[in-house]
Amino acid sequence: MRLFRTFEEVQAFEDANWPVRLAAESPIAASERWPIHCLVCERDVEAAVNIGALFGDAPNLREGIVCPVCGMGNRNRLMAQLVHDLAPIAQFRKVAVFEPRSVYTAMLEKAGYEVAHSAFLPGTNAAEHQDMTATTYRDGQFDLAVHNDVLEHIPDTRAALRDNHRILRPGGKLIFTCPIFAIRSTIVRARMGEDGQVEHILEPEIHGDPLAADGVLAFYNMGIDLLEAVREAGFADVGLAVWYDPALGFTTNNHPLKNAADGSAVGNMLPAVVVATKEPAGRWLNSLFAGSRRRGA
């Protein structure tokens, strides 16, 4: 695993890594099953490559490469491992997870984390309803906040990040995924007007959502400037954790589609997780930055 702070660092890794990805991922994408070592299960398994999510004709490797034992794909296994490594339960037991009960949250609970689930369920009386930009959680209530591919669907990214910061105790951690591209600046696909109506700027990009049959609109294709937004929300030690290792089932989501001039093509996503800490940051991540390596990197 490597942590990057800047666009230039990510771009250099992306360029250097590209031939490796092309060679490593073509045979995976062409296979039904692929042997990996699942770090969550700590065993060798035959992962299911294609779970039905596609980019063009090619399987979505970010959602796919599902371990038959824990049931988690590439993205969720990466999140699980980074939470395990960077937010150990002894110090980060109380966790806000911005998703309903899932295979992923069940894994956290089995490990002993105290999980507060939530979902955006406006207009309902559901106890779990939370607007991530203005939650009802108390200041400093949690040791850790986690979300998986939620942020790109929230019009006011910065309000969500500020509320993430508010609900964490000092020294608390934020660990999240969203589709993030090796581009400098975030692409705004849609805006929420003052009247609450969505204004489309680019063709609507709809992502699958377990809570919405028609899927959910992505307002953004995030660039590396997202890290700056996380810093501006008050966080320290903000970094993009990239852990590329096909043997562990951590791959790009689908390399054959790397073709857009602006680098935003859906196939062009590294296995990456945003990590940050609420001040006082201490020395939590300092040793991991600056191109340092950990196992599997």
Ligand SMILES: [Zn+2]
């Ligand atoms: Zn597993």
